[in-house]
Amino acid sequence: MQEANPYFAELDDINALVQAWYNSAADAGVLERLMARFSVEFSMILPNGGTLNYPALREIFAKNGGQYPGFEIATTDMVIVARYPAGAVVTYNEHQSDGQGKRTVRRSTAVLEIDEQGKVMWRHLQETICAD
Structure with missing residues (x-):
């Protein structure tokens, strides 16, 4: 059982x-509640090796709102790789379904920061597409 x-x-x-x-x-x-979870210094390495920052992430979310009826996402196999006073590094599997039968599994590593009030913020994310 995970803590x-x-x-x-x-x-x-x-x-x-x-x-x-x-x-x-x-x-x-x-969209505002979603973006409030990301640091303005957010960075990401995409499954194809490309990168994006906070403004690019906002643009992607804004463009895709409501575009995937039936979209599902679930997270499994969460592990804390490292924990320190200002945050943690976690890995997990992200299972996505686009609502039209296409499924993907992404192995992800995230750097999460935590502020003095206990709010968790996304600082960095790397995703790799894996076989089911």
Whole structure:
């Protein structure tokens, strides 16, 4: 059984927001709540090796809101690789379904920061597409 901690809770919470955002044309408040979880210094290495930053991530989310009816996302195999006073590095598997039968599994590593109030922020993410 995995221990309860704010990092695993954040993985579940953000995936619920992403799923809701991609599934329907939710109000802009959902996009704002989603983006508030990312550091303005956020960086990402995409499965194809490309990179993006906070403004590019916002653009992707804004463009794709409501574009994937039936989209599902679930996280499994969460592991804390390292924990330190200001955050943690976690790995997990992200299972996605686009609502039209296409499924992917992404092996991900995230650097998550935590502030003095206990708010978890996404600082860096790397995703690799894997076989089911």
